[in-house]
Amino acid sequence: MATTATGGSADAAPRVSVLGLGAMGSAIARTFVERGYRTTVWNRNAAKSAPLVDAGASAAATAAEAAEAGPLVVVCLLDGAAVDAVLGSVEGSVAGRVLVNLTSGSPAQARAYAEWAAERGAGYIDGKIMGDPPYVGTPNVMFSFSGSRGAFEAHESALKELGTIAYHGTDAGAAAVEFMAQVAVGYELLIGFLHTLRLVHAEGVDVQEFTGRVAASMAGYPPLLASMGKAVKTGEYGPDLGSLNVQAALMDDMIAHRESLGVEAVRMREVKKLMDRRIADGHGGQGFSSLFELLPPRG
Ligand code: NDP
Numbered sequence: 001m002a003t004t005a006t007g008g009s010a011d012a013a014p015r016v017s018v019l020g021l022g023a024m025g026s027a028i029a030r031t032f033v034e035r036g037y038r039t040t041v042w043n044r045n046a047a048k049s050a051p052l053v054d055a056g057a058s059a060a061a062t063a064a065e066a067a068e069a070g071p072l073v074v075v076c077l078l079d080g081a082a083v084d085a086v087l088g089s090v091e092g093s094v095a096g097r098v099l100v101n102l103t104s105g106s107p108a109q110a111r112a113y114a115e116w117a118a119e120r121g122a123g124y125i126d127g128k129i130m131g132d133p134p135y136v137g138t139p140n141v142m143f144s145f146s147g148s149r150g151a152f153e154a155h156e157s158a159l160k161e162l163g164t165i166a167y168h169g170t171d172a173g174a175a176a177v178e179f180m181a182q183v184a185v186g187y188e189l190l191i192g193f194l195h196t197l198r199l200v201h202a203e204g205v206d207v208q209e210f211t212g213r214v215a216a217s218m219a220g221y222p223p224l225l226a227s228m229g230k231a232v233k234t235g236e237y238g239p240d241l242g243s244l245n246v247q248a249a250l251m252d253d254m255i256a257h258r259e260s261l262g263v264e265a266v267r268m269r270e271v272k273k274l275m276d277r278r279i280a281d282g283h284g285g286q287g288f289s290s291l292f293e294l295l296p297p298r299g
Contacts, residue, residue, distance in 0.1 A: 013038045015070025016158060019063050019086055020103075021048040025076035027133035028102070028162060033057050034137070035161045042066035044086075067093040072155050076102040080109045087116065095121035098151040100159070102127040102143070106180070107173030114147055114172035123151030126172045128179030131163060139164045146174035195264045202261040231289040240287035247288065248275040 013036050018029040021043035029052050032039045039057040041049050042065070049059040060066035067073045067090040077083050083103050099117050101110070101124070110126035117124035124147050131141030141163035145152055152159075152167055159165050168174035193214070200210045224240065231237045241247060251272040258265040274291045283290055 016072045017066045017069045019075045020077040023133045027136035031137035040066050040069035063089045064093040073097050074100045080105045098123035100125045100127055107176040110172045110176045123148045125151050126175045128175045144175040144178045147172040199263045228289040232292045237286040237290035240289050243285050244275050244279055245284040
């Protein structure tokens, strides 16, 4: 009798189908194969199935055939347009199955796919990935899930094979909300960091050495973020980073320094404007987190 990588009977091994074999879908399919899952794969360009078939997967001729192969159907495609195209070709094959869509996209798309699946008798879990394909199957990739709780619990052990997982609730859009917000924090932080490297570079400071010092000072941020989160949630704004009265006094110098070097100062000017408004409203004793009160949408 054939055996799986984990030593069990291949016939008893759980089945999973993976639709989409780009860099990420291939890493996902390979992880399932290596963990002993009977894995059926499909890709628009069929040539991408070959290395997975060599590793032990079965290739389906069509997306519909792949979807019919087992109870768990993982979809990992480029974008919403690709998902729309592929779902259109499997709509007669998904009843009674659970779709796990790991394609990056918006909360609204996720909610629409959940509705689409429910109308066809399928369970739907939306998933969003933070991490790189080579690390799939290790704790270094974060998978956020949301959607049907029953479907998630039924397939949790399979999903855990892929990395660190978190379930964000029954709203199918919740994983995308988490993903969009986490990615936004990264981009907003990192574009500010790059502008500051311009400033450091313009002053003739070694940017790599400066980056090392910034990395060390980042250790102070987790407690600050925690206290800001609490302040925003409760509306009780202590003087985090100092009082706004003191912080605002520094801002004109920071803006002038950047402008003297030709470095972008648009965000600093926005911060100063918000501080001035908050101070004018009589809140100069509060801290940086209190600027939240002025950011749209309010209420
Ligand atoms: P790739 O570009 O490597 O693969 C894209 C996949 O989508 C291929 O399988 C491609 O098929 C398929 N595809 C594109 N358009 C269509 C279509 N119209 N119909 C059918 N299939 C289509 O992307 P990745 O695998 O890297 O990314 C997949 C998803 O994972 C994306 O949403 C991405 O944001 C997300 N992700 C990726 C990460 C990464 O580091 N790679 C990290 C985190 C998330 P074909 O081979 O035939 O072109």
